[in-house]
Amino acid sequence: MNLTRARVPELERDFQRGADLGYEPEGTFGSVRCLSHGFPNPLVRWHYHDEYELHLIVRTRGKAFVGDYIGHFEPGHLVLTGPRLPHNWISSDVPAEGVAERDVVLQFHDEPLRRAAEQLRELADVLPLLERARHGIEFFGMSERTAGRLERIKASRGLRRFTEFLSCLGELAECTDYRLLSSMPLQSFDDEPSQARVSSIVDYITENAGSPLSMAEVSARAGMSESQFSRFFRRATGNTFTDFVNRVRVTRACQLLMDTDQYITNVCYDAGFNNVANFNRRFLEIKGMTPKEFRRQAEARFGSGR
The missing domain is CATH 1.10.10.60 (Homeodomain-like)
Known part of the structure; x- marks a missing residue:
């Protein structure tokens, strides 16, 4: 077996996030950034980044790789990955002409939410979700509702966008039908x-x-x-x-x-x-x-x- 190719996940940097690849242009969003892209796309590779990423597959089937997890995905596959957790989705049933939209993605940073939670108690409800996301979370029965949320987030700006985003996080935090994909979580302690x-x-x-x-x-x-x-x-x-x-x-x-x-x-x-x-x-x-x-x-x- 030849394993001489580079295997280290790539760090995704801001200069790689052009509007031509599916990202919202710089200056058009606040703390929540949207992305949608088809397949193939230059972004596709084994990679990681500093943001959380909520990832919804809308077309194709294949294999998902999150940290050390390997499993199957299909339309409706919904995963939240934490900062710097390597991930990759490989489609196996792509038509010759490709697909215009395979993924709908939401990215957001950790520190602003944690800082806000120190002042706004209500936000503390999402902190256990963020801890679990360090290992990748696959949600079940949430794809249709979350798809609607992602559409509304993408179509809005400012406070309306942030409100929709918090509602989305709240629904995911309340979801009990999920599994952790890579290694084991730590439970939250009050002290x-x-x-x-x-x-x-x-x-x-x-x-x-x-x-x-x-x-x-x-x-x-x-x-x-x-x-x-x-x-x-x-x-x-x-x-x-x-x-x-x-x-x-x-x-x-x-x-x-x-x-x-x-x-x-x-x-x-x-x-x-x-x-x-x-x-x-x-x-x-x-x-x-x-x-x-x-x-x-x-x-x-x-x-x-x-």
């Missing part, structure tokens, strides 16, 4: 010290997942007994310590499978597993496919798509 503590724990696990990790070691670093840590960690992540470590290691394995041409056995050990059979079993449980199947599907990511 900042607890939020900081779990963030510190997860950062440590993520940075050291390639080495042996024990709950005794990590709970001691967190200043808790193992029983206290077990309860706290499960509440914070929705997982046991062992399950979470396995998920982090599988996520690392996915990155290695996508970004390198290492043998799968080497990927197993580099990701932190010490047994190939256990690695294959955990990978299948979490990703629904074998490492070999994942790598084969990941190659399609570098075709045309956004």
